[in-house]
Amino acid sequence: xxxxxxxxxxxxxxxxxxxxxxxxxxxxxxxxxxxxxxxxxxxxxxxxxxxxxxxxxxxxxxxxxxxxxxxxxxxxxxxxxxxxxxxxxxxxxxxxxxxxxxxxxxxxxxxxxxxx
Amino acid sequence: xxxxxxxxxxxxxxxxxxxxxxxxxxxxxxxxxxxxxxxxxxxxxxxxxxxxxxxxxxxxxxxxxxxxxxxxxxxxxxxxxxxxxxxxxxxxxxxxxxxxxxxxxxxxxxxxxxx
Numbered sequence: 001x002x003x004x005x006x007x008x009x010x011x012x013x014x015x016x017x018x019x020x021x022x023x024x025x026x027x028x029x030x031x032x033x034x035x036x037x038x039x040x041x042x043x044x045x046x047x048x049x050x051x052x053x054x055x056x057x058x059x060x061x062x063x064x065x066x067x068x069x070x071x072x073x074x075x076x077x078x079x080x081x082x083x084x085x086x087x088x089x090x091x092x093x094x095x096x097x098x099x100x101x102x103x104x105x106x107x108x109x110x111x112x113x114x115x116x
Numbered sequence: 117x118x119x120x121x122x123x124x125x126x127x128x129x130x131x132x133x134x135x136x137x138x139x140x141x142x143x144x145x146x147x148x149x150x151x152x153x154x155x156x157x158x159x160x161x162x163x164x165x166x167x168x169x170x171x172x173x174x175x176x177x178x179x180x181x182x183x184x185x186x187x188x189x190x191x192x193x194x195x196x197x198x199x200x201x202x203x204x205x206x207x208x209x210x211x212x213x214x215x216x217x218x219x220x221x222x223x224x225x226x227x228x229x230x231x
Contacts, residue, residue, distance in 0.1 A: 032216055043120070043207055043222025044159075051217045090159065094216055104220070108158035 002027040004093045006107035014115050015083055021076040021110045023065075023091030030096035033074040034104070035065055038088045047089070050074065061085065086114045120223035122208050128229045134196040137226045140189055141210030149220065150183055150193050151207040159207075165191065198230045 007022040025031060032051050036044040048059025055067040065076045074091060091107040121140040129135055141148050149164040163173040168185045176183070180199070185191040195202055205227050209220040 036220075041224065043209070043224050044220070045222070046219045049217060049219075096216070103216075104161065106159040 002031065002093050002095050002103075002105050004091050004105055004107040006089075006091050006110050008110050009108070010111045010113065012113045012115060013081055016080045018079050019077065019081050019085075019112065021089050021091075021112065023074045023076065023107060025072050025074065025091075025093045027072075027093065027095055031093050032096060033065075033067060034092040034094075035059065035063070035074075035076050036090045036092060036106075038090065038109070040087070044090060047076070081112070081114050083114050083116060085112060087112060120208055120210050120221050122206075122223035122226050124226060125224065126227045126229075128231065129198055130231050131199055132197045133230075134194065135198045135202075135228060135230075137193040137206050137208075137228070139191045139193070139208030139223060141191070141208070142221055143189065145210035145212050145221070146188065147211045147213060148185060148191050149209040149211075150191070151209065151222075153205040153207060153225070154203075162193070195228075198228075200230045203228055203230050 003026045005024045013019045034049045035047040037047045038044045047063055048057050050057045050067045058064045063078050065074055067074050088109045088111045090109045092104050094103045123138045147166050150162040151159050152162055153159045162175045163183045164171055165185045181195055183193045205225045207222050207225045209222045211218045211220050
């Protein structure tokens with residue numbers, strides 16, 4: 001069965017500093033990977049996704065993530081964060097059975113706190 | 117489009133009462149998902165519908181939970197009777213076809229507190 005682990009529950013960082021949010025997954029088959037962001041009192045929004053092709057994926061708001069099959073990781077990065085990036089970030093995985101979106105499994109989230 | 121609309125935003129009820137959460141998906145979307153978010157368990161998929169038909173309800177915790185989608189523009193999640201451990205944020209999400217990789221659009225959630 002598939003699973004996803006977000007290694008850090010909270011990441012504090014100063015404004016304009018780089019940040020990396022870690023995500024590892026477990027699966028016996030090919031996977032598709034996603035990062036969603038949740039701002040306070042809002043629902044989740046898609047940040048970026050990896051389906052196939054280039055392992056470096058760029059998303060909205062200057063975020064990017066790199067798929068590493070050998071390390072079963074999909075870490076999220078941003079070279080310089082802003083106060084407005086303060087939010088909770090969720091990594092998600094689904095297996096490639098040719099199946100439906102209903103199989104999307106979320107990690108427990110990482111709260112990014114950007115301080116001035 | 118107004119996005120996925122959930123109501124109510126907050127619900128406080130007493131143990132044993134019936135609770136009904138409502139969701140209006142984005143017009144034209146044919147897949148709808150109900151998720152529950154708690155500190156302990158994170159974000160869990162409860163059930164999802166495709167073309168108004170429940171496809172997978174294996175995430176529904178127990179028989180006290182039920183979900184319906186009578187038409188393409190409306191879904192309900194009902195808890196009867198409610199218990200304090202049901203306290204959580206419940207999210208509804210929709211997507212265009214429900215295929216892998218398609219973007220899920222989430223509502224703002226319903227914060228449920230069962231006393």
